[in-house]
Amino acid sequence: MLVDIEKVAAITAEVCRRMLALDPARVPIGVSNRHVHLDQADLYTLFGLDAFEVLKPVRQPGEFAAVQRVDVIGPRATFKNVRCMGPCRKASQVELSLTDARALGIQAPVTQSGHLENAAWVEIVGPHGTVRRQAAIAAARHIHMGDRHAAALGLQNQDLVRVAFEGTRGGVLDNFIIRTKPEWVPEIHLDTDEANALGVTSEDFGRIVR
Ligand SMILES: [Zn+2]
Numbered sequence: 783m784l785v786d787i788e789k790v791a792a793i794t795a796e797v798c799r800r801m802l803a804l805d806p807a808r809v810p811i812g813v814s815n816r817h818v819h820l821d822q823a824d825l826y827t828l829f830g831l832d833a834f835e836v837l838k839p840v841r842q843p844g845e846f847a848a849v850q851r852v853d854v855i856g857p858r859a860t861f862k863n864v865r866c867m868g869p870c871r872k873a874s875q876v877e878l879s880l881t882d883a884r885a886l887g888i889q890a891p892v893t894q895s896g897h898l899e900n901a902a903w904v905e906i907v908g909p910h911g912t913v914r915r916q917a918a919i920a921a922a923r924h925i926h927m928g929d930r931h932a933a934a935l936g937l938q939n940q941d942l943v944r945v946a947f948e949g950t951r952g953g954v955l956d957n958f959i960i961r962t963k964p965e966w967v968p969e970i971h972l973d974t975d976e977a978n979a980l981g982v983t984s985e986d987f988g989r990i991v992r
Pocket residue numbers: 924926971
């Protein structure tokens with residue numbers, strides 16, 4: 783039997799490509815710029831609306847960047863036109879980098895989304911009204927994924943992992959919280975401080991190394 787070397791090479795390359803694509807430890811990065819989530823009541827107060835208008839979907843199914851934008855006011859500065867993300871949450875939440883927090887003149891705790899006990903107070907201003915809320919946090923590093931993806935890595939919701947990033951400013955960061963929901967797609971969420979320090983963008987990947 784004659785072996786077709788070119789065919790073998792092509793098949794080998796394809797197998798390597800598929801193995802990489804199926805490597806569950808290699809996860810796309812999503813860089814989060816400062817943004818605001820609103821609850822139903824605050825959305826109505828600020829915009830006179832019962833639901834956000836969709837500007838464009840983001841990677842996580844059902845979630846989107848909204849048309850609506852707000853001003854966020856701290857003691858030292860105001861951020862104009864901060865993007866709202868929909869749909870509405872249980873409680874309004876302002877997600878900032880630590881650089882943003884410093885510029886606003888507030889001390890935003892590094893904490894998980896929804897944990898607002900120690901959040902900083904800010905004013906949120908829309909075209910129809912203003913609210914003052916204990917809502918500003920720096921989101922703790924986290925990775926979204928579905929339950930099966932987590933299981934394939936031997937992980938479960940709330941586990942902590944390390945992630946390696948490639949590139950000239952690459953490095954390994956600790957304390958990424960694994961967060962699972964059946965409908966989530968794998969995505970490493972970094973804020974702009976972290977992404978800039980590592981020199982990575984939403985086009986790049988990180989690797990879970992435990
Ligand atoms: Zn996230």
